[in-house]
Amino acid sequence: MPELGAIERIDNLRALRRFGDAEHLIRTALATEPQDALLLWRLSAVLLGTERVAEGLHAAKAAVAADSQDPDAHRLHALLLTASNRHQEATHAGYAAVTLAPQHAHTVTVYAHVLRCAGRYADAAAVARRAVELAPNDPETHMEVGDGALSAGDRHTARTAYENVLRLDPEHAAARRNLAAVDFMSRRPRKALGGLVEAGRIDPNTPHVLPIVAVVLWQLSWRMRIGLVIALVPVLIVGSKYGSDASWVTRVVGAVVLALAGVVAWWHFRGLPRGTGRVIVAALRGDGLLIATYVFIAFCLIVYVVVAITGVAPLASIIWPIAIVLTIIAIVSRIAAGSAHLAQSRRRNQSVTSVEDR
Amino acid sequence: MAMADDPLVTSLLAAVGAAPDDVPLRLHVAEALADAERLPEALAHCSEALQRAPGDAAALALLQRVSAALSGTPTPADPTPEPRAKTEFDWSRAEDQVADVAVPEAVLAQHDEASPVTEDIERPSVRLADVGGMEDVKERLELTFLGPMRNPQLAKAFGATMSGGLLLYGPPGCGKTFIARAVAGELGARFYPVGISDVLDMWAGRSERNLAEIFAAARRNSPCVLFFDEIDALGQKRSNLQFSSSLRNTVNQLLSELDSLGGNNDGIFVLGATNHPWDLDSALRRPGRFDRMLLVLPPDFDARVAILNYHLRDRPAGEVDVATIAKMTPHFSGADLAHVVSTAAERALAVSMKSGRLVPLTTKDVEAAAREVQPSTGPWFATARNVVTFANTDGSYDDLASYLRRNKRL
Numbered sequence: 001m002p003e004l005g006a007i008e009r010i011d012n013l014r015a016l017r018r019f020g021d022a023e024h025l026i027r028t029a030l031a032t033e034p035q036d037a038l039l040l041w042r043l044s045a046v047l048l049g050t051e052r053v054a055e056g057l058h059a060a061k062a063a064v065a066a067d068s069q070d071p072d073a074h075r076l077h078a079l080l081l082t083a084s085n086r087h088q089e090a091t092h093a094g095y096a097a098v099t100l101a102p103q104h105a106h107t108v109t110v111y112a113h114v115l116r117c118a119g120r121y122a123d124a125a126a127v128a129r130r131a132v133e134l135a136p137n138d139p140e141t142h143m144e145v146g147d148g149a150l151s152a153g154d155r156h157t158a159r160t161a162y163e164n165v166l167r168l169d170p171e172h173a174a175a176r177r178n179l180a181a182v183d184f185m186s187r188r189p190r191k192a193l194g195g196l197v198e199a200g201r202i203d204p205n206t207p208h209v210l211p212i213v214a215v216v217l218w219q220l221s222w223r224m225r226i227g228l229v230i231a232l233v234p235v236l237i238v239g240s241k242y243g244s245d246a247s248w249v250t251r252v253v254g255a256v257v258l259a260l261a262g263v264v265a266w267w268h269f270r271g272l273p274r275g276t277g278r279v280i281v282a283a284l285r286g287d288g289l290l291i292a293t294y295v296f297i298a299f300c301l302i303v304y305v306v307v308a309i310t311g312v313a314p315l316a317s318i319i320w321p322i323a324i325v326l327t328i329i330a331i332v333s334r335i336a337a338g339s340a341h342l343a344q345s346r347r348r349n350q351s352v353t354s355v356e357d358r
Numbered sequence: 359m360a361m362a363d364d365p366l367v368t369s370l371l372a373a374v375g376a377a378p379d380d381v382p383l384r385l386h387v388a389e390a391l392a393d394a395e396r397l398p399e400a401l402a403h404c405s406e407a408l409q410r411a412p413g414d415a416a417a418l419a420l421l422q423r424v425s426a427a428l429s430g431t432p433t434p435a436d437p438t439p440e441p442r443a444k445t446e447f448d449w450s451r452a453e454d455q456v457a458d459v460a461v462p463e464a465v466l467a468q469h470d471e472a473s474p475v476t477e478d479i480e481r482p483s484v485r486l487a488d489v490g491g492m493e494d495v496k497e498r499l500e501l502t503f504l505g506p507m508r509n510p511q512l513a514k515a516f517g518a519t520m521s522g523g524l525l526l527y528g529p530p531g532c533g534k535t536f537i538a539r540a541v542a543g544e545l546g547a548r549f550y551p552v553g554i555s556d557v558l559d560m561w562a563g564r565s566e567r568n569l570a571e572i573f574a575a576a577r578r579n580s581p582c583v584l585f586f587d588e589i590d591a592l593g594q595k596r597s598n599l600q601f602s603s604s605l606r607n608t609v610n611q612l613l614s615e616l617d618s619l620g621g622n623n624d625g626i627f628v629l630g631a632t633n634h635p636w637d638l639d640s641a642l643r644r645p646g647r648f649d650r651m652l653l654v655l656p657p658d659f660d661a662r663v664a665i666l667n668y669h670l671r672d673r674p675a676g677e678v679d680v681a682t683i684a685k686m687t688p689h690f691s692g693a694d695l696a697h698v699v700s701t702a703a704e705r706a707l708a709v710s711m712k713s714g715r716l717v718p719l720t721t722k723d724v725e726a727a728a729r730e731v732q733p734s735t736g737p738w739f740a741t742a743r744n745v746v747t748f749a750n751t752d753g754s755y756d757d758l759a760s761y762l763r764r765n766k767r768l
Contacts, residue, residue: 008604012558015602016591021554171597200748204636205741209748275751282747 010042019049037067044076053083064093071101078114087118098127105135109144116144121152139168143175150178158182173203177212184216189223190268192216193280197273213283214290218333220268221293225330227264228300229323231257232316235304239313246311254308254316261301289333296322296329367394374403381407385416392424400424402714421707422672479550479579485543489536490664495654498757499537502650504544507627521619522646523628525589527635528654529735531693533661534631535587537654542583545627550576550584554591557608565604566611573615573626580625589630589648590637598637609639616647633738635754636745643754653757656689656735665692666724669699674706676718683724689765690733702727739767 006029013022026043033039040063047056057080063073074097081090094114101107108131115124125148131141146161159182165175180195193216200209235257238250269276284291300319307316370387374380388403404421407414486496486504503524506513524541526534535551542549552572559565569592576584586592593612599605619626630648632638642648657665662684670678687695702723709717739762746759 009558012602012605015599015605016554016594018554018591169597171595197748200744201751204744204747204749209744275748278750279747282743 007038007042010039014042014046014049017049019046022046023050035062035066037063037070037073040066041070041073041076044080048076048080048083053080056080057084069100071097071104071107074100075107075110079110082114082117087114090114091118091120103134105131105138105141108134109141112144112148116148116151121148124148125152125154125157137168139165139172139175142168143172146175146178150182155182155185159186171202173199173206176202177206177209180216181212184212184219187219189216189219190270190272193269193276194272197276197279200279201273201275210279210283210286213279214287215337217280217283217290218293218330221290221297222330223264223268224297225293225323225326227261228297228319231260231304232319232323235307235313235316239316242313244312244314247313248311250313251308251311253313254304254311257304258301258308261304287333289329289336293326293329293333296326367391367396378406381414381417385414385420388420388424392420392427397424397427398715401710401716479548479575479582482539482543482549484536484540486537486540488543489533489540489661490668491658491661492533492537492654493660494658495537495652498652499541502652504541507545522649523616523630525635525638525643525648525651526629526631526654527633527651529656529691529738530633531691531734532654532656533692534654535585538583538585538629538631541627541629542585545581545583547581547583547625547627548579550579550582552584552586554588557592563604563607565608569608569611569615573618576626581627582625583627583629586628586630588632589642590632590634593630593638593642595637595639596641609642613639613641613647616642634741636741636749651754653761655761656691656733657695659684661692662687662690662695665695666699669696670719673699673703674716674718676720678719678724679721682721683728686725686728687733689735689739690728690731691735694731694733694735698724698727698731701731743767 006025010022010025013019013025023043023046026039026046030036030039030043040059044056044060044063047053047059056076060073060077060080063070064077067073074093078090078093078097081087081093091114094111097107098111108127112124112128112131115121115127125145128141128145128148131138132145135141142161142164146158146165149155149157149161159179162175162179162182165172166179169175176195177199180192180199183189183192183195193213196209196213196216199206234253235250238247238253242250284294300322303316303318307313367387367390370383370390374384374387378384384403384407388400388407391397391400391403401421401424404417404424407417407420486499489496506518526537528534538551539549550572556572557565557568559568573584576582593609594605596606596609599609616628619628628648635643635651638648643651663680666678666680666683670680683698687698690698702719705723705727706717706719742755742758743762746755746762750756750759
């Protein structure tokens with residue numbers, strides 16, 4: 001059995017995410033004690049951290065074989081099986097782990113995660129709640145409740161769970177990001193945008209922040225499009241009365257439309273954190289269709305400015321074809337997003353790599 | 359001495375003929391042939407040996423020696439002494455300056471006990487002039503750190519503080535450690551590199567003590583540049599270390615040691631290097647600690663030329679158009695460039711072994727290798743882009759933002 005000190009050193013290196021150094025230490029120790037379960041499951045954890053799933057699974061199996069009564073070995077085995085999309089076996093391994101350590105909150109949390117990845121949301125939720133009972137002050141148990149609820153579409157529970165995480169650890173970037181995702185789903189784009197910017201600030205390595213910002217901007221663009229088309233109605237009504245002649249009424253209607261657009265924009269962007277503009281620009285740069293959408297929206301606003309200045313209402317009729325183009329863009333974007341969603345669901349299991357490091 | 363009919367060589371050749379798969383014997387023959395200046399034959403035997411035992415260190419070393427002899431390049435075993443830049447530092451004056459720095463008794467007492475900390479302190483002879491290219495970095499280093507250190511009165515007049523360390527950050531493999539060594543050379547100070555393994559200890563409380571001993575050793579050896587490599591490992595955000603009290607205590611100890619240097623400039627210049635400054639605990643970036651940051655980017659064109667020439671110097675190279683290769687390799691780190699040259703050398707070696715004669719490296723070989731090797735800085739810049747987008751609220755990363763914009767990465 002390796003010295004406790006050596007194990008602590010390995011764990012410190014894992015905590016620091018110095019996986020290369022940790023792996024070196026473990027392999028050196030394994031050279032003299034190749035059947036040591038403590039070392040083998042730590043090796044599998046390190047390999048999981050570096051996304052070397054096949055190698056990690058091999059090490060986890062060896063750890064289980066070396067000591068079938070070690071819950072940590074079963075836990076890692078379960079996680080690596082999940083990462084390999086072998087959910088049935090993963091749930092068995094996870095069950096073995098919690099049977100051996102039913103009071104260990106981390107093991108229970110991992111089991112909930114494994115069940116969630118296997119699509120057993122109700123079971124996952126019950127296990128995650130048990131983990132919270134075992135460790136109510138551990139943010140990761142609440143995080144798993146939130147993630148499980150989010151997967152099951154229970155936004156209320158997810159929100160409460162993420163708020164609990166942030167109460168316990170205000171600098172938890174993933175919780176901040178996921179809470180923003182809940183805000184987005186609850187059609188609160190301003191709060192979502194603020195949360196995402198905050199998550200990126202807390203930890204710039206937080207994955208998927210910019211893509212979610214882009215999704216929020218799409219949501220906002222729908223609102224803007226609808227607003228622009230609705231605004232067209234009074235302008236064209238006025239236009240039908242005055243024809244192509246300039247009139248003060250048209251000017252006033254145009255100005256009111258612009259003022260309302262300004263108020264709505266202020267309402268949506270008020271109180272956002274510093275640096276939000278930079279984030280929006282970065283998100284726009286990553287999505288060509290989104291850029292096109294906002295360019296067309298900006299063009300429509302310019303048309304309203306021209307109408308407000310000239311008083312010629314029929315000029316606004318150019319917005320109709322633009323609205324049609326914007327709809328086509330939105331449909332294309334939806335189709336593309338559908339493909340991306342498929343890719344993302346394939347990637348979801350890879351998030352397993354971060355569970356052990358929590 | 360020509361030994362075409364040397365009986366020893368003849369008998370060895372006969373032995374090799376009898377046992378062609380005996381690699382050590384073949385290498386022995388090759389060595390004897392090389393000593394007898396029968397270099398082409400020696401090369402052929404080296405190639406044979408490598409075919410039978412690819413990667414054999416002794417065979418590779420001998421091949422390098424024979425290749426160098428064939429191309430007329432001096433071998434590593436026969437180094438030409440290089441003129442060294444003279445350090446124009448007045449050591450006696452420096453020692454007078456620090457003579458009154460008292461060493462705390464507690465530190466002396468601690469040092470008397472058995473300590474795992476090895477004082478690997480050197481006096482580097484490299485200067486910033488030895489760093490190829492990277493004029494921007496040198497200029498900023500001069501303005502933000504070396505200038506005030508050299509002109510303390512002037513710095514004081516402008517309210518610039520002398521306390522606090524310098525944090526070098528940038529993609530991996532871009533020469534941060536070399537620059538830190540050059541800073542020590544410029545200051546005429548000793549250089550004390552500290553890695554994570556020098557500090558982190560397996561026993562509770564020992565890591566903190568190691569840190570204290572390292573600072574004590576630096577004080578004893580002042581003037582000294584104390585260089586923490588990969589400081590993000592020692593000074594990680596404490597919020598990330600909730601489950602490791604020993605690591606949290608190590609961060610606290612580091613903060614405390616840095617503060618103890620704050621008020622009086624006692625001849626210790628603390629430098630840190632990290633690839634991930636955004637992972638550092640924010641307390642480490644406060645005034646008096648690592649309050650100055652210097653971005654060390656991948657080598658520029660001139661630096662790439664210098665690095666490529668450096669790595670080609672001991673290899674049998676024909677006419678290699680280094681400038682063309684340097685143009686092909688923007689964003690390559692120094693380590694990537696070394697990898698490019700070694701990849702090209704492996705190809706040339708394979709060709710040499712097949713043909714049985716030395717085929718020197720050509721521009722085409724290196725170009726092909728440069729196309730094959732991907733710059734390792736890519737993932738770093740992906741994260742850096744996020745940092746600039748989300749976390750540059752106080753302008754700490756303006757240099758980085760400007761570089762990313764210039765290179766259309768933002």
